[in-house]
Amino acid sequence: MDEALLRTLTPTVIGILGRRGADFAAAEDAVQDALAEAVRVWPDDPPRDPMGWLVTVAWRKFLDAARADTSRRHREVRAEGEPLPGPGEAADDTLQLYFLCAHPSLTPASAVALTLRAVGGLTTRQIAQAYLVPEATMAQRISRAKRTVSGVRFNQPGDVATVLRVLYLVFNEGYSGDVDLAAEAIRLTRQLAAKINHEEVAGLLALMLLHHARRPARTGPDGRLVPLAEQDRSRWNTRLIAEGVDVLQTALTRDRLGEFQAQAAIAALHADARTAAETDWVQIVEWYDELVRLTDSPVVRLNRAVAVGEADSPRAGLAALAGLDPALPRHAAVAAYLHERDGDPVTAARLYAEAARSAPNLPERDHLTRQAARLNAQLRS
Amino acid sequence: MAKYLLLKHYRGAPAAVNDVPMDQWTPEELSAHLQYMEDFAARLEGTGEFVDSQALSPEGTFVRYDGEGRPPITDGPFAETKDLIAGWMVIDVETYERALELAGELSAAPGAGGKPIHEWLEVRPFLAAPPTITE
Numbered sequence: 134m135d136e137a138l139l140r141t142l143t144p145t146v147i148g149i150l151g152r153r154g155a156d157f158a159a160a161e162d163a164v165q166d167a168l169a170e171a172v173r174v175w176p177d178d179p180p181r182d183p184m185g186w187l188v189t190v191a192w193r194k195f196l197d198a199a200r201a202d203t204s205r206r207h208r209e210v211r212a213e214g215e216p217l218p219g220p221g222e223a224a225d226d227t228l229q230l231y232f233l234c235a236h237p238s239l240t241p242a243s244a245v246a247l248t249l250r251a252v253g254g255l256t257t258r259q260i261a262q263a264y265l266v267p268e269a270t271m272a273q274r275i276s277r278a279k280r281t282v283s284g285v286r287f288n289q290p291g292d293v294a295t296v297l298r299v300l301y302l303v304f305n306e307g308y309s310g311d312v313d314l315a316a317e318a319i320r321l322t323r324q325l326a327a328k329i330n331h332e333e334v335a336g337l338l339a340l341m342l343l344h345h346a347r348r349p350a351r352t353g354p355d356g357r358l359v360p361l362a363e364q365d366r367s368r369w370n371t372r373l374i375a376e377g378v379d380v381l382q383t384a385l386t387r388d389r390l391g392e393f394q395a396q397a398a399i400a401a402l403h404a405d406a407r408t409a410a411e412t413d414w415v416q417i418v419e420w421y422d423e424l425v426r427l428t429d430s431p432v433v434r435l436n437r438a439v440a441v442g443e444a445d446s447p448r449a450g451l452a453a454l455a456g457l458d459p460a461l462p463r464h465a466a467v468a469a470y471l472h473e474r475d476g477d478p479v480t481a482a483r484l485y486a487e488a489a490r491s492a493p494n495l496p497e498r499d500h501l502t503r504q505a506a507r508l509n510a511q512l513r514s
Numbered sequence: 515m516a517k518y519l520l521l522k523h524y525r526g527a528p529a530a531v532n533d534v535p536m537d538q539w540t541p542e543e544l545s546a547h548l549q550y551m552e553d554f555a556a557r558l559e560g561t562g563e564f565v566d567s568q569a570l571s572p573e574g575t576f577v578r579y580d581g582e583g584r585p586p587i588t589d590g591p592f593a594e595t596k597d598l599i600a601g602w603m604v605i606d607v608e609t610y611e612r613a614l615e616l617a618g619e620l621s622a623a624p625g626a627g628g629k630p631i632h633e634w635l636e637v638r639p640f641l642a643a644p645p646t647i648t649e
Contacts (some may be wrong), residue, residue, distance in 0.1 A: 259541035355549065486537040490572050498569075499548060506544050 139171055139183070140254030141324065146187045146411035147251060148226025155195050156235065158279040161251045163195035170194075175238060227252070228328045232276065232291025233298040236282050243278035244299045250275055252324075253317055263312045297337050297393065303342050308415035315345055326380075336394030342377030343400035346370040358500040362409040374404045395424045414444035431461055439467055447474035460491060466501055473508065515606045518613040521619060521636035524572050526597025531632035533558060539626045550623045558605060558616070569601035605638075606613045613637055 143164055150160035156301045167190040171183075173504045182463035199303035222288075231498035246264075250253045265441040292411035381397045399420045418488075421437035424430075434457055442450020457464065467474040469484035485505035494498035536544065558564035575590035594597055603620070607613050617635045625631035 355545065355551070357545075359547075482537070486535075489537065493571075495569055499544070502536050503541050503544050506539050507541050509538055510540045 136172065136322070139175075141320075141512070142184055142187055142226040143168065144230045144252050145184065145253030146191050147230060149188050150195055151226070153192065155199075156283065157251075158276075158283055159195055160191075162192045163198060165250070165252075165256070165313045166194040167191035169256070193412065222253055225328070227324070228289075231296045231325055231328075233282055233285055234278075235291070235296040236285055237292070237295055237420060238285075239278055240282050241302055243281070243297070244276055244295075245302050246271060246274050247278040247282075248299050249303065249317065253321055255312060255317070259312045263306070263314055272498070293329065293331050293334060297333060300325070301337060301393075304344075315341070315348070318486065319345060332387045332389045333391040333393050335380050336391055336397050337413035338378045339384065339397035340378065340393050340400055342373045343397060343404055346373035346377065346404065352496075357503075358496045361403060369404065374401075377406070383396060390423060390427070392424065392427050392433065395420050395427060399424075410454065414440055414441070416446045425511070431457055435461055435467055439470065442471045442474060447471045447476075451475060462491075463488070464493065466497075469501075469504065478508045478512055482512065515608060516610070516613075516642065517604060517606050517640040518604065518610075518617075519612075519636075519638040519640065520603045520604065520617050520643045522600040522633070523636070524600040525636040527636065530625075530634065532627070532629050533631075533633075534627075536624035543624065543626060543628055546624050546628060550622075554620060554623070555603070557574050560618035561614075565603050565606050565615070567601070567603040570599055572598060572600070574598070610639070612642060613639075 140147060144300070146164045147157070147160045150163060151157060155163065170190055173189065175183075175303050230250070230252055234251050235244045239247065241399050246260055249260050249263075250257065252298060252398070257272045258268050259270040260275075264271065293476045300318050300322050303321070304315050306314045316352035319341050320337070320514045322334065322341060326334045326338050345359075347364065348371065350366065350368040351359055351360050377397065381394065381401055384394055385398070399417055402413050402417050402420070418437065421433060421440050425437060435454070436451050438453040440450075440496070441453045451468070454464075454468060454471065459465070459468075465484045465488035469481045469488055472478075472484060482505050485501050485508065488499035489494050489498050492501055536547075539547070555564055555567055570611050576587050576593055577589050580587045605613060607616065607618055614637060617637045621629075621633050622630040622634050623633075
């Protein structure tokens with residue numbers, strides 16, 4: 134049984150239950166129960182119509198739960214009193230679910246968890262494992278999130294930007310546990326792109342595909358971080374790159390540039406270079422200028438300084454860095470890199486060691502310590 | 515089985531025998547060290563004795579309550595003299611002797627010159643749940 138395929142049916146079934154009168158929280162619970170039963174039953178007894186099966190079982194689970202819960206009696210009567218629409222999907226049920234799960238009243242962590250469960254069809258246990266928290270904690274986070282959005286009307290139009298932020302967060306979490314969150318984020322963004330014609334949805338999808346394409350080359354056999362310039366580019370996934378570039382180009386023709394399209398354009402330029410030396414840094418700087426204009430983010434300015442260092446000179450990169458707050462994450466690492474390129478290994482080694490002390494994760498810390506060690510060894514010999 | 519915390523200090527423990535800052539090692543020595551740590555954890559998973567391992571950032575702050583309606587008081591970042599935890603490993607082993615044996619092995623991780631660091635690790639027993647049968 135294809136569990137990923139089964140999970141793609143999740144939002145549709147929740148939508149159908151919703152139109153039959155179930156509130157979101159109850160519908161979502163019922164569909165999770167139905168998915169669990171499908172995992173149990175389908176391997177021995179596969180249904181001819183998986184969607185019909187899920188709707189029938191989920192609806193039964195919903196009615197059982199509603200009957201068991203006396204406080205829901207009123208709602209149950211109302212639901213059963215209404216004519217049942219057929220299982221045909223209204224065009225935007227799934228879309229509404231994306232908006233609901235990314236509702237601005239939710240914290241980012243809650244929106245992420247709710248999206249993975251209600252849109253992605255993951256179990257609470259899988260989500261808890263992926264985020265390294267106890268299952269009970271994740272269950273509470275999800276049920277609180279459901280309470281928070283319980284007053285939101287299911288058919289209110291939402292803001293695409295909030296949905297994109299949630300999907301971006303899921304993608305960036307990377308990989309831990311038995312669920313590949315990056316792949317899951319791509320699946321959900323792909324599904325969203327099929328529902329809504331929006332240039333930034335396409336931009337985010339392109340960005341994800343282009344970064345995911347590099348994943349096999351990003352870590353060495355011993356688990357160490359391999360920086361972009363040193364990656365074995367033959368290990369990049371050319372199929373994903375081609376798709377990413379294609380999605381991006383279509384989006385760019387609409388001439389409504391946004392943050393994700395600009396980031397994807399930078400990733401595409403890296404993907405386009407057969408060797409690190411062939412990278413078109415001048416164009417990359419131009420895209421960073423666009424990003425600065427769009428976001429005015431200091432983190433973007435920091436990355437821009439690296440690109441300027443390559444396109445122009447390390448000295449120019451250091452000049453671009455000069456106006457930025459040294460407390461910015463990765464500031465010391467960028468400064469170290471530019472100072473080494475500028476022929477100052479003593480300052481670079483000191484800054485790499487400093488960057489290692491404030492590194493936000495272990496692979497980065499090990500990488501930065503290694504850079505400091507490499508320069509110090511050179512300086513000794 | 516009993517759980518023990520193997521605690522590694524940035525500062526506050528007696529100095530290691532082979533006490534050279536990591537950025538002064540060679541890249542090869544670094545690789546050997548990281549590999550040793552990874553192999554150690556993998557081996558304990560294999561023997562069913564591994565529970566958890568985490569590293570901590572050297573940045574930190576002391577915080578305390580300052581009364582109703584006031585924001586908490588902070589002190590820090592830590593002054594140079596204070597004890598500073600670098601990370602830990604939690605193991606679940608049959609005996610105290612086994613905990614000491616494993617801590618010894620962990621302390622022998624290779625450092626500068628490829629020689630064991632001989633760093634001091636703190637071994638602390640967990641206070642477990644009370645047993646069902648007490649008499």
